[in-house]
Amino acid sequence: MLIDSHAHIDFYDDPEAVLARAHAAGVGSMLAIGIGDGPSTMHRALDFARTHASVFASAGIHPQEAHQATPENLALLAELASDPKCIAIGEIGLDYYHLDNPDIPTQKAAFVAQMKVAAAARKPILIHCRTSELAKPEAKAKYEPADAWDDLLALIAEHWTPTGLPGVMHCFSGSPEQGRLAVAAGFYLSFAGNLTYPSAVGIRQAAVEAPADRILVETDSPFLAPIPHRGQTNEPAFVVHTAAALAELRDLSPEKLAQLTTTNFRTLFPTTQN
Template identity: 65%
Template sequence: MLIDSHAHLDFYTTSPTDRDEVLSRAWDAGVKTILAIGIGENPSQMHVALDLANSVTSSHQPSIFASAGIHPEQAHNATPEALAELARLAAHPRCIAVGEIGLDYYHIENPDITTQQQAFIQQMKIAAGLSKPIIIHCRTSELATPKAKEKYGPADAAADTCDLIAEHFQSSGLSGIMHCFSGSVDDARRALDLGFYLSFAGNLTYPKAQGIRDAAAFAPADRILVETDAPFLAPIPLRGQRNEPAFVAHTAAALAELRGISPEELAELTTENFHQLFPSTRSSQS
């Protein structure tokens, strides 16, 4: 039994039955719970993931929980109205986290640093007020496009993310997930010191991702999760295809081999970690 801790289920719209077929394949692959990420294309679509979580009831499909958040690429749209809608959605019991939120200095088209940071801080305050964990999006700045590096200068998204969490969220006593963790061992250490979980996606399996594998081997057993980030980042041997929650089994197998345990042990471990972070999800599999 596996849990996909991060999937964008609202992207499966190529046919009227596309999403149902994806969810059935996930169930057949042993994925019994999925956290559907509620960011959409912009804040007006934050509700879609929660709508899915409330409507997927088939006996041959995983349990769906939702998040809601304003992605850093949409930080300029974090209006008072959008933030109020986020707070409304996040208060729902089936909405178990605020996210994905954070910082992204990767593309020149992204909002300026101040706009991103203000939106991030406001959303952390909403999460703290509702006692909900947060799901962090953070692309490491060393991978940014050359023009983005010119725009954002020496600012480091990973360092800024952790600094803002320490300043505006850590005192809440709540935790969260570093989604699609792609940093170094040092980045992992800082995130872990903040009380966060590290979630590993398909890029863990890519040949050039040794730094991610080093961090995955370093992380404590009780702080690791697996995800797809579907429909993005399909793992090897499926790289280049449209990703889907069923494929989390490949990432889990790679992570298990890396840590020297069986896939079954890895599945049990990451499932328990997810339930520790989100206790209300445990009953969905009882």
């Protein structure tokens, strides 16, 4: 059995059909990401999880919506985090890629505030980190010379590592060195469909080097469909392709990789074993 550790199930018109196709493909469980269209709808993933035994949920304010990390919305997040089916806070973090994203201080403040919510709830965090390296010139001018990874790791060291709680680097797209630093900070590396893309040399190297007990697989669906579905709408059933690519990189059978990543997920989220 595979577990999709990051899927936006509430983004689909027919999530029931998406879930059925996932189960048919051997994906026995998933973590539905609760960012919604912003804080007012971040409850949707949890609503779905409450009625589906194989689905768990997160809740969080995406860095693109960091300006909405108001006291009222943070209180709402804390309320959602108290639900046993909400097993993580996220996706949260920093995004220096899009020109219309909030400025750096606003993003940092929202990230720190949500780490505090997660620490109070004693639940892991799911990290979104996107740099300006490949952004359009206007966005690069807005965010550089700041580096999202450097800023992220510094904030984690100050505000998260002291809690002793773990987390997930969702859709890990960093360098092998950034992967090592993330693991040292207590994080798991979750690999998505971009692992299968020809240009993803650094991501594949990080996937090879990561400790066996710190790897997960995900779709980030409906985004980032893996080869052979690249360019299509992604969905949790397609995590089998990312898992197959990761298994080949690590010289494992698909069955062994599925067992390994499922064990890792359940170790990270113990309540999902029930």
